[in-house]
Amino acid sequence: VTPYELIKRKRDGLTLDPADIARFIQGFTDGSIPEYQMAAMCMAIFFRSLNPTELAAWTEAMLRSGEVLDLSETPGIKVDKHSTGGVGDKISLCLAPMVAACGVPVPMISGRGLGHTGGTLDKLESIPGFKVNLSVADYRKLVREVGACLIGQTATLAPADKKLYALRDVTATVDCIPLIASSIMSKKMAEGIDALVLDVKVGSGAFMKTVENARTLARTMIEIGAKMGKKVTALITDMDQPLGKSVGNALEVEEAVAVLRGTAAADVTELNYALGVEMLLLGGRAVDASDARKQLEGVVRSGAALKKLQEIVQRQHGDPEAVVDLRKLPRASQTTQVLAEQDGYVSAIATESVGLAGVALGAGRERVDSLIDPSVGFTLELKVGDAVKKGQPLVTVHHNGGPRVDDVCARLKAAYSVSAAKPKLSQLILERVE
Ligand code: URA
Numbered sequence: 491v492t493p494y495e496l497i498k499r500k501r502d503g504l505t506l507d508p509a510d511i512a513r514f515i516q517g518f519t520d521g522s523i524p525e526y527q528m529a530a531m532c533m534a535i536f537f538r539s540l541n542p543t544e545l546a547a548w549t550e551a552m553l554r555s556g557e558v559l560d561l562s563e564t565p566g567i568k569v570d571k572h573s574t575g576g577v578g579d580k581i582s583l584c585l586a587p588m589v590a591a592c593g594v595p596v597p598m599i600s601g602r603g604l605g606h607t608g609g610t611l612d613k614l615e616s617i618p619g620f621k622v623n624l625s626v627a628d629y630r631k632l633v634r635e636v637g638a639c640l641i642g643q644t645a646t647l648a649p650a651d652k653k654l655y656a657l658r659d660v661t662a663t664v665d666c667i668p669l670i671a672s673s674i675m676s677k678k679m680a681e682g683i684d685a686l687v688l689d690v691k692v693g694s695g696a697f698m699k700t701v702e703n704a705r706t707l708a709r710t711m712i713e714i715g716a717k718m719g720k721k722v723t724a725l726i727t728d729m730d731q732p733l734g735k736s737v738g739n740a741l742e743v744e745e746a747v748a749v750l751r752g753t754a755a756a757d758v759t760e761l762n763y764a765l766g767v768e769m770l771l772l773g774g775r776a777v778d779a780s781d782a783r784k785q786l787e788g789v790v791r792s793g794a795a796l797k798k799l800q801e802i803v804q805r806q807h808g809d810p811e812a813v814v815d816l817r818k819l820p821r822a823s824q825t826t827q828v829l830a831e832q833d834g835y836v837s838a839i840a841t842e843s844v845g846l847a848g849v850a851l852g853a854g855r856e857r858v859d860s861l862i863d864p865s866v867g868f869t870l871e872l873k874v875g876d877a878v879k880k881g882q883p884l885v886t887v888h889h890n891g892g893p894r895v896d897d898v899c900a901r902l903k904a905a906y907s908v909s910a911a912k913p914k915l916s917q918l919i920l921e922r923v924e
Pocket of ligand 1: 669
C-alpha cells in the first residue's frame with residue numbers, strides 16, 4: 491500500500507492496518523515519506539479519528555521510532571507529569587524539583603510551544619546556558635544523581651513525535667484527541683517512567699474545549715498507559731484563563747521560582763501541590779494525600795525545592811544563580827500597559843487569544859524555524875472575578891518594540907471581557923480520573 495493510498499483510505503473513513511501504520515510512521519521518521527504526506531494524513535485523522543486498534547498501532551510505532559529507556563538502575567518508582575498544553579502553564583518547572591526534593595525520581599521529556607500554548611523546553615532555555623538536548627547517557631546519570639532531569643526528544647528518544655509535533659504545530663492539526671494522546675504517551679513511555687500524572691486542560695485556552703472531550707482524552711491516555719503496564723492518574727483542570735499571572739518564557743521561569751518560594755498566585759500554587767500529591771502517591775512516598783501535601787509544603791518551606799531547581803539548572807549547564815537572582819534572566823527592554831475601558835468585573839479571558847498574542851509577540855513560533863524571544867510576554871494584572879476600574883491596567887506587555895506591539899495590545903484588550911455583575915468563578919481542579 492502506498493502512502494497515497496493510506497492517506498486516501500483515512501480520508502474516506504476506512505480503517506488502516508497496524509502494519510501499514512508502522513511503515514508510514516517509520517517512513518516519516520527516516521524521511522522517505524515527506525512532511526506534506528504526513529500533514530495530509532494528520533488532517534485526515536483530524537476529521538476521521540483513529541479507532542482503538544489504529545491508535546494503539548500509531549502510538550506503538552511512535553514509541554518504537556526510537557529507543558525505550560529502562561531506568562531501573564535508579565532506585566524507586568519513577569514518576570513524571572505531563573500537561574496537554576495551556577497558556578501560562580509553568581508547572582513542570584516547579585513541580586519536578588519539588589517532587590524530586592521529596593525523593594521521587596522525575597525523568598521528564600518535555601515539548602516545545604505548540605499552537606497557542608507554551609512549552610517547557612522553551613521556558614527552560616530562557617535560563618542562560620540551560621541545555622535541554624542532553625545525551626541519553628547524561629539524562630540517565632542526572633535522574634540517578636539529581637533525582638530529576640528535563641530534556642527534549644532526541645534523535646533516539648521518540649524522534650517521530652519530535653518531527654510530528656513541529657509539523658502539527660504549523661498545520662492546524664494539534665487539537666485532535668488521537669494525535670495528542672499518541673504524542674504524549676509515546677514520549678512518556680520512552681523516557682523510562684513507572685507511573686505518570688496527566689494534567690488534562692479544558693477551556694478556552696486548552697486544546698479540549700469541553701469537559702467531555704477532556705475526559706475522553708484522559709481515558710484514552712490512561713488506557714494506552716495501562717496496555718503498557720504503567721499506572722496513570724489524570725486531573726482535569728481549568729484553562730478558561732491563563733494559569734498564574736505570567737505568560738512568556740523568562741517571565742514564567744520567574745513565576746515558577748515564586749511557587750518554590752511560596753509567594754506565587756493561588757491558582758498556580760494549588761495546581762502545583764495537587765499534581766505533586768498525585769506524584770508522591772504514585773511514587774509510593776506518601777501514605778495519603780495529606781501526608782503528601784505536608785511533605786511538599788515542607789520542601790518549599792525549607793528551601794530544599796528551590797535548591798533542587800538550582801541543582802537541576804547547574805547540572806544541565808545553566809546558570810544556577812539565574813533562578814535566585816532573577817535579574818540574570820532575559821528582560822524585555824520596554825513595557826506597555828493595556829488599560830480597561832469600563833468599570834466592572836473581569837468576566838472572561840479568551841485564553842487562546844492571549845496565547846496567540848504571545849506567539850505574535852515572539853514568545854512562540856509561527857513557523858517551524860521561527861526564533862523565540864525569551865524575554866517577551868505578559869503580566870496579567872487582573873484575572874477573572876477581579877473588580878476593575880476604567881483606565882486600570884489589565885495586562886502589562888513586556889516587549890522589545892517592533893511593528894506588532896500595537897496589534898498584540900489590541901488582541902489582549904479584545905481578549906478581556908468586563909461585565910457589571912461579578913462572574914461565577916470556575917473550579918481549578920474539575921475532576922480526577924484514574
Ligand atoms: N502535548 C504533547 O506532548 N503533544 C500534543 O500533541 C499536545 C500536547
